[in-house]
Amino acid sequence: MIIRLDMQSDVPIYTQLMNQIIEGIASKQLAPGEYLPSVRSLASDIGVNLHTVNKAYTLLKQEGFIQIHRQKGVVVNPDGMPGITPDYQHKQEAQLRPVIAEAICRGMDKAELLRIVESFYDDITQEPKENA
Amino acid sequence: MIIRLDMQSDVPIYTQLMNQIIEGIASKQLAPGEYLPSVRSLASDIGVNLHTVNKAYTLLKQEGFIQIHRQKGVVVNPDGMPGITPDYQHKQEAQLRPVIAEAICRGMDKAELLRIVESFYDDITQEPKENA
DNA sequence: ATATCTGTTATACAACAAATATAACAGTTG
DNA sequence: CAACTGTTATATTTGTTGTATAACAGATAT
Numbered sequence: 001m002i003i004r005l006d007m008q009s010d011v012p013i014y015t016q017l018m019n020q021i022i023e024g025i026a027s028k029q030l031a032p033g034e035y036l037p038s039v040r041s042l043a044s045d046i047g048v049n050l051h052t053v054n055k056a057y058t059l060l061k062q063e064g065f066i067q068i069h070r071q072k073g074v075v076v077n078p079d080g081m082p083g084i085t086p087d088y089q090h091k092q093e094a095q096l097r098p099v100i101a102e103a104i105c106r107g108m109d110k111a112e113l114l115r116i117v118e119s120f121y122d123d124i125t126q127e128p129k130e131n132a
Numbered sequence: 133m134i135i136r137l138d139m140q141s142d143v144p145i146y147t148q149l150m151n152q153i154i155e156g157i158a159s160k161q162l163a164p165g166e167y168l169p170s171v172r173s174l175a176s177d178i179g180v181n182l183h184t185v186n187k188a189y190t191l192l193k194q195e196g197f198i199q200i201h202r203q204k205g206v207v208v209n210p211d212g213m214p215g216i217t218p219d220y221q222h223k224q225e226a227q228l229r230p231v232i233a234e235a236i237c238r239g240m241d242k243a244e245l246l247r248i249v250e251s252f253y254d255d256i257t258q259e260p261k262e263n264a
Numbered sequence: 265a266t267a268t269c270t271g272t273t274a275t276a277c278a279a280c281a282a283a284t285a286t287a288a289c290a291g292t293t294g
Numbered sequence: 295c296a297a298c299t300g301t302t303a304t305a306t307t308t309g310t311t312g313t314a315t316a317a318c319a320g321a322t323a324t
Contacts, residue, residue: 026234117245172298182285203290205298
């Protein structure tokens, strides 16, 4: 999977990494059971420090997306993804409400917003588009 | 309008302030032309520093949600809200994609996600529920 | 067994962001 | 003139982000 980082972004690198790995899983470019690069090799590939990758991996492990087998490597959770927990629902609401509120302010009607969400949903689930 | 801050949150206070003001406008609890408290009085009310409120106001001004009249006060933009600019669309995509990708990972199907977005949309547009 | 690969931990450092604390300035309004 | 606006400046504290090294401990391949 190709990782694209924007070093100019105000989004932390470890967050960009987490987001791209999660989208990779959502788009089935990364399948459960599939191994991810080691912290050192990924860090080297994308030109960041080992600890930055390790932070992303550790947080993804805490949320249940990946498993880390000591001395063996990092693998997309073969037991499946975490489900819709109450904690997750609260986090999702905290993320969605501000986005929806701003859309409303700017005059976006409900149908248009739903159309946009749907198109992103389709776009993610219809990857892989690895080759361009 | 009632402002609720979570001092334990990892979301910066000035961001929480911006979000709540934007949701206040979206829900029509704050109407265009309506005056907001001065930086000093709001800061005093919610128990934060003057500069924290000023940062939120300044950013809201930059995005076009409010106007700041020197020596007169802060007012919800009476010329209307900013529209759907390309910059905004990019920001919105950057905010939405990670949320949608995680929802997909966790097994939320498209209909359920759309239902959630719709319910938040309705919830925001059907405030004010000031009295509980 | 020895070298090499894992993740893990620890420490130190630089740069930056967030928030506070004071203070002062410059216009507006009562 | 006093009191209120937003604005600007400076300083300090605290926490986050990211880098840099280094070492540890277990697994694996030669």
